[in-house]
Amino acid sequence: MELRPEIAQSWRRAELSGLRPTSPADRLEMHDIDTKSRLLRAAGPVLDAHARHLADTSLCLVLADRDCRIVARRFGKRSAERALDDVSAVPGCQFTEETSGTNSLATPHEVRRGVAVHGAEHYLEAFKRFTCYGQPIVHPATRRLEGVLDISGLVTDTNPLLAPFLGHAVADIERRLAAGSNQAQQRLLAAFQAAQRRSSAVLALGEDVVLANSAAVDLVDACDHALLREVSRTRRGVRRLCLTSGTEVEVRMEAVSVNAGMLFELAPLRPAYPSRPRRRALGGILPADAEERLRRAAQARRRVLVSGEPGTGHTAATAVLAGGQPLARLDAADVPVLGAAAWCERLTELDRGHPGLVAVRDVHLLPPVLAARLARLLDSSTGWFVLTGVPVADLCGEHAALAARVHRRVELPPLRERRADIPALARTLLDELRPGTSLRLTAGALELLAAQPWPGNLRELETVLGEAAERRSAGDITARDLAPSCQVSAPSLRLTGWQQAEHDAITKALAAADGNKVHAARRLGISRSTLYNRMRALRITR
Numbered sequence: 001m002e003l004r005p006e007i008a009q010s011w012r013r014a015e016l017s018g019l020r021p022t023s024p025a026d027r028l029e030m031h032d033i034d035t036k037s038r039l040l041r042a043a044g045p046v047l048d049a050h051a052r053h054l055a056d057t058s059l060c061l062v063l064a065d066r067d068c069r070i071v072a073r074r075f076g077k078r079s080a081e082r083a084l085d086d087v088s089a090v091p092g093c094q095f096t097e098e099t100s101g102t103n104s105l106a107t108p109h110e111v112r113r114g115v116a117v118h119g120a121e122h123y124l125e126a127f128k129r130f131t132c133y134g135q136p137i138v139h140p141a142t143r144r145l146e147g148v149l150d151i152s153g154l155v156t157d158t159n160p161l162l163a164p165f166l167g168h169a170v171a172d173i174e175r176r177l178a179a180g181s182n183q184a185q186q187r188l189l190a191a192f193q194a195a196q197r198r199s200s201a202v203l204a205l206g207e208d209v210v211l212a213n214s215a216a217v218d219l220v221d222a223c224d225h226a227l228l229r230e231v232s233r234t235r236r237g238v239r240r241l242c243l244t245s246g247t248e249v250e251v252r253m254e255a256v257s258v259n260a261g262m263l264f265e266l267a268p269l270r271p272a273y274p275s276r277p278r279r280r281a282l283g284g285i286l287p288a289d290a291e292e293r294l295r296r297a298a299q300a301r302r303r304v305l306v307s308g309e310p311g312t313g314h315t316a317a318t319a320v321l322a323g324g325q326p327l328a329r330l331d332a333a334d335v336p337v338l339g340a341a342a343w344c345e346r347l348t349e350l351d352r353g354h355p356g357l358v359a360v361r362d363v364h365l366l367p368p369v370l371a372a373r374l375a376r377l378l379d380s381s382t383g384w385f386v387l388t389g390v391p392v393a394d395l396c397g398e399h400a401a402l403a404a405r406v407h408r409r410v411e412l413p414p415l416r417e418r419r420a421d422i423p424a425l426a427r428t429l430l431d432e433l434r435p436g437t438s439l440r441l442t443a444g445a446l447e448l449l450a451a452q453p454w455p456g457n458l459r460e461l462e463t464v465l466g467e468a469a470e471r472r473s474a475g476d477i478t479a480r481d482l483a484p485s486c487q488v489s490a491p492s493l494r495l496t497g498w499q500q501a502e503h504d505a506i507t508k509a510l511a512a513a514d515g516n517k518v519h520a521a522r523r524l525g526i527s528r529s530t531l532y533n534r535m536r537a538l539r540i541t542r
Helices: 005-016 038-054 078-086 106-111 162-195 214-219 223-234 288-299 314-322 332-338 340-353 368-380 397-404 419-433 443-450 457-471 497-512 517-524 528-537
Strands: 060-065 070-075 115-118 130-138 145-154 201-205 210-212 237-242 248-256 261-268 304-307 327-331 357-361 384-389 408-411
Touching (some): 038 070, 078 145, 106 115, 162 210, 162 261, 201 223, 214 261, 223 237, 223 248, 223 419, 223 443, 288 408, 314 357, 314 384, 327 332, 332 357, 384 397, 497 528
Antiparallel strands (some): 060 070, 115 130, 201 261
């Protein structure tokens, strides 16, 4: 069967995720849903009205939220309900192309446009008896994806009028979303004005709006918005927080109406309360404790091993260590180009004649013989060296022995462990990319950046900002400007320490297995189905 291009591309994405056409449809992961969400409030009356047209048919309407979790269904006949239950199309179940292949929920969610999927065009065998049409629901004001609406039936129910029927329903939902936003903003404004009479610094955060009085503007940076939103998801009432400026505040948090937003009343703590400023390098991209250790090592010309995932700041760390001293670099990746003999000759020249710091980059890429030779050189040399490479735990054999020769070690954390620093890092990198310009990242853009997984770490963040700056040479960079490079509905899930360890172990196993799920599961000592479940739970999309 020859597939339409958009269907063929979807099949390819499903194959690359490790999904097979014979994979069962009854193992999709279930999630809690917000039954009072803005989407459901807007869509409920529309679904009820359109469901009346489905009476005595085998058609059904299925609504999914912005994470493609099913949140509502409407049926003509009960047989349609049973058919959906058989393929796990039930409230709370998440349909993505990685888990359910090509279908009219996952594919419109992926490509952000309406898609029809008929019978054999479904990737999973279990779905091939259905004909479906799905269309994304986009908020008229923010242009953000709010969900996907699907109409499905058996293959015998195929009808060219399904698409316009669904289009009218989506348009009605989008109009109600716009009207609901206006009402929510009015309630948020009323709560904000009332709070100003009892507090000095007041901040209101809605889904699409930010309100702040002058005291809050002076106290709260846009970097703090993501922190406040995250805390308010799990806490209410009063608690103490440390803002990115290092100021400790007492925050009173209160939900405004139903999904209208959150109100924050902030008061700086008196000097009687000890203040503990956040540890970060002002104006730099390295953590403050790492930069401090590098500067102390530089004063004594100590040898240092800088380790961490690619893109975490090896080059910046080397520059901090060198300070004003001459810096010479030798890259292990150049060995295949120069040849082992020429590379070793260059190393010997730098050891004997270079007056400053010699940086040997990516030592984990050295052939074992050269790693052993460099280790022997360090034993006998008095030269000032810095070695950079992957985390020490990932080294073995001669490379681990080489790392053992350097007792001063600085481990650079991945960007996913520095989410609170991402807004400040983004501003610093943007200033370096476009010095002297008026470019500014809005609060929404900073929140979107803080929610990304960043497998490429600082290097990836710099690339995303560079692309956004190319598209906008002045003014505000908004979340919409970042959308081509960032997941607009990126998860803001904060992982626990154990979940982060699971996440790292799985991503490393997948990288070592070149993305092969079977081999990665074998490395981890778990079944393939367990691996898929944990990848879905931790939102690993490799």
